[in-house]
Amino acid sequence: MTKEQIARLLEGVPSAIGVYYIYDKNDVLIYVGKSIDIRNRLLQHFRSTDFKERKIQGAAYRVRFELTGHELLALLYESDLIKKHQPFYNRAQRRTYYGFGLYLETNPSGYQVLQVEALDSEREELMTFSSHQEGKEQLFKIVETYQLCQKINRLQTYTRHCFQYMLKTCKGACIAQELPEDYNRRVQEFVASSELPLGEIFLEFLGRTPEEKGLVYLLDGQYKGFGYCHKRVRSEKKKREAILLKADNRDVRRILRRYFKCNPF
Secondary structure, eight states: OOOOHHHHTTTOOOEEEEEEEEOOOOOOEEEEEEEHHOOOOOHHHHHHHOHHHHHHHHHHOEEEEEEEESSHHHHHHHHHHHHHOGGGGGGGHHHHOOOHHHHHHHHTSSOOEEEEOOOOOOOOOSSSSHHHHHHHHHHHHHHHTTTTOOOTTTSSOOSSSSSSHHHOOOOOOGTTOSHHHHHHHHHHHHHHHSSSSHHHEEEEOOSSTTTTTEEEETOOOOOOOOEEEEEOOOHHHHHHHHHHEEEOOOHHHEEEEEHHHHSSO
């Protein structure tokens, strides 16, 4: 793209947090994105030599943006927009396939087992993955972080103790040296960390203007939506009225889990 074309497309676009839309000459939405600096991100799109970006550059005719005030709101809004509009160049995001989940069960000896399996609509998974390998890699990290047993979680098939027991990072559940209730306590610590908090929760952030605040609403571990109200609003009733209801799905739960992991509630 020429400098003149880029300058025309970016006229009035701020260096601020939000979502942006790219349209073609027929005013068809071809791409939705989000950034903490919309102007800079669009510059990256229009200057890139990447094959996909060059295709976007060739089709781009008009851009539009919406400020969100905070990155979490931008992430949630982007996910919702992609699912709603299905833009052509968001194919990777709109077709994200989660075929595997992390499930919890209890073995005959009373130890709780974390297992990566194909998604089952009849069971509630703790986490979702796009591949079995991705799930196994995450499970290895969980086992290491919470000092769990690789053998119990079927990551190893040694006949006696697991290899981690030799390294003293497993407390011996694989050879019944650690009681199930002690072992399961650490499993439940992980489970609690992977769930969204219960109760009625309003996360509050800077809004799109100095007089406004952004809200993300969760109820009993379910994402309900987001919205904006005056920064002085304290009434939960008024906050609820400001919320735009959105779907709770695996993508937004991933976004929220990542947020809570970095910002413990």
